[in-house]
Amino acid sequence: MPKTYYVTTSIPYANANPHIGFAMELIQADVLARYARQQGHEVIFSTGTDEHGSKIYEKAQENGVDPRDLTNEMSQTFRSLSDMIDISNNRFIRTTDEKHETGAQKIWEKLKKDIYKSTYEGLYCVGCEEFVTATTAKENNNICPHHQKPYQSLKEENYFFKLSAYAEKIQKAIEDNSFELLPASRRNEILRMIEGGLEDISVSRPSNKLPWGVPVPGDESQVMYVWFEALMNYITVLDFPDGADFSNYWPADVQVIGKDIIRFHTTIWPAMLLAIGADLPKKLYIHGFISIKNQKISKSIGNVVHPQEVIDIFGVDPLRYYLLRHIPSSSDGDFTWQALHNAYTNELANDLGNAVQRTAVMVNKYLDGSADNDSPTTHDTSAYHEALERCQFDRALEEVWKQARGLNQYIDEQQPWQVAKQDDREHLEQILQHQVASMLQIAELLEPLLPHTAKRIQEIFTADVIRPPETTLFPRVETDILPS
Ligand SMILES: [Zn+2]
Structure with a gap:
């Protein structure tokens, strides 16, 4: 069998139209896929859309539509973008695909030894779909810098993932380049973030507050936290755990992401993989942002x-x-x-x-x-x-x-x-x-x-x-x- 090659883009959140920054990410991954094919490798090139979570749910409610109809439409605009710029992906995963949802539940089962229930009390930005620590909130004067909105305080019962248990192993994998971060110029900043230790993270939300998510297996009262579940797409698309694609193509040769999601991909994602006994991706390539005439891309501008x-x-x-x-x-x-x-x-x-x-x-x-x-x-x-x-x-x-x-x-x-x-x-x-x-x-x-x-x-x-x-x-x- 010829050598296999697996490359992914991140899966963008399907609540806004794709812009030129994501086009760049698709094109970069496309170059790697075409290059690998030219070298005679069998290639899987995957992209897709991230479709759960409160932002989508709230937007659907505002528009008076079913979240599924909203995501069907949004997902289609991302597929069209790929066609428009000649992207040669041969997989397109939607996190609302049944394959992904059942795969995510299987992964959850395998993570169970590192998952425990506890009470989350703290701050959250709905825009980012992100829990924030007290320190971060204080630094930002309690307002999310990305959304210009105050953090919401949350107190709820959640499942937590023992991220803290994996900090050392991740650090070592980055240091010995078995999990190689590119460009190398980003490596130190990421290592510093991990060296300080990692805190356990909340990985679920109560389904009575947020029904739009993948149910936690065996506990209908909780759905998986959207970020945690979305990261799983990189292996559910390969039919983890039993699929031939998973055994033939994992670990990914390169995962391409933007600099805004570094933390998820250099801490949570590798920790999840270590916890289920899977290898880390060989390379994580992080691209920067595009400005337009030196201004941040923004709808309001x-x-x-x-x-x-x-x-x-x-x-x-x-x-x-x-x-x-x-x-x-x-x-x-x-x-x-x-x-x-x-x-x-x-x-x-x-x-x-x-x-x-x-x-x-x-x-x-x-x-x-x-x-x-x-x-x-x-x-x-x-x-x-x-x-x-x-x-x-x-x-x-x-x-x-x-x-x-x-x-x-x-x-x-x-x-x-x-x-x-x-x-x-x-x-x-x-x-x-x-x-x-x-x-x-x-x-x-x-x-x-x-x-x-x-x-x-x-x-x-x-x-x-x-x-x-x-x-x-x-x-x-x-x-x-x-x-x-
Ligand atoms: Zn935010």
Whole structure:
């Protein structure tokens, strides 16, 4: 059996429309999935939607609809986003799927030795669906910084999970990189959070207050806390515990998440896995946030950029390109229409598009469209592969662009149009064959990152008769059609 590869995105909470930040997460995971397939691995690539909890329940009540109808609709918008940006996932898990709900209950049963009942008394933010400690509440003057709303005080009987029992083991796994955190720059901050010890956490809510959740097995009066249950999706989608997918694909090769959910994925999730005797994911890649013109994306500011808007003007691959290369893979980044336009014009159209166009035109003109493309190129690609192994998408594209620029420079220096005048056919063939081979190598490197573009380049240069494409790869985009 070929090597298996498992990559996940986080599952977004299905109470708002997806924005460009989640599009980036999907695209990053998609690159890893396509790259693994290119290496010959059998891949499971999973995404989905998180659909329980009080936010959804309250929103459904406000709108006078059944929470199930609301989540059906929201979940569909996330599926559409994946289709829109060419995401190659082959699993889509909804936490309201029966498979997930029964799987979550099986996991709960296995966690039972670490679960006990107690009274929770403290503060909670409904917006975050998160219990907060007294210290955190005090630091924030009792107002949730994410939602600008005071914390609610809660006193209720809950189940608790012995997170405290696992702090040391998690710390060790992070330190010895068996649970590798990427980018490495985030590692210390996370280790510091764990070194101080971890407190047990409440993992259920009374079902009379919140009926919209997965019932705790054997206790109908409680439903599982939404975060605790949502994390389980990564293995319920593999039919944990008895499914073949679980035994063949777990542990995940990479789990891709945003920096806002680091705590859940570096403490609660690994602790749950350790408690059920499962391995930790091999890598956890944490991306940063996208701002728009250096402002936080927010509905109230009205600066939300929807991926569809970008695609309508530039196409899918330019969106992928911008998010992969111009949002730094190891930190936060900024989106502006102008920066996107610059990248499109200078890098996609000028560097890459020109190399394609020039090479196709010259092979057509000087060699009647036929160049032997069996000659292998010898460009070193180790930096590119190393970058993708480390989820440095920006660096991987940088490496591809070095080759595209190098090819343009080669053409300028060799001046095939001069060689053609000198009637030295052999030399001319050598030059143009090198160009074609370089183009095909570039296409191969682009396959995981910009799949459409890679395919078009391959089609052009593996055709029986090589000719320039009828429409250029990156047609001119006028700046006056950009949204202001
Ligand atoms: Zn909040």
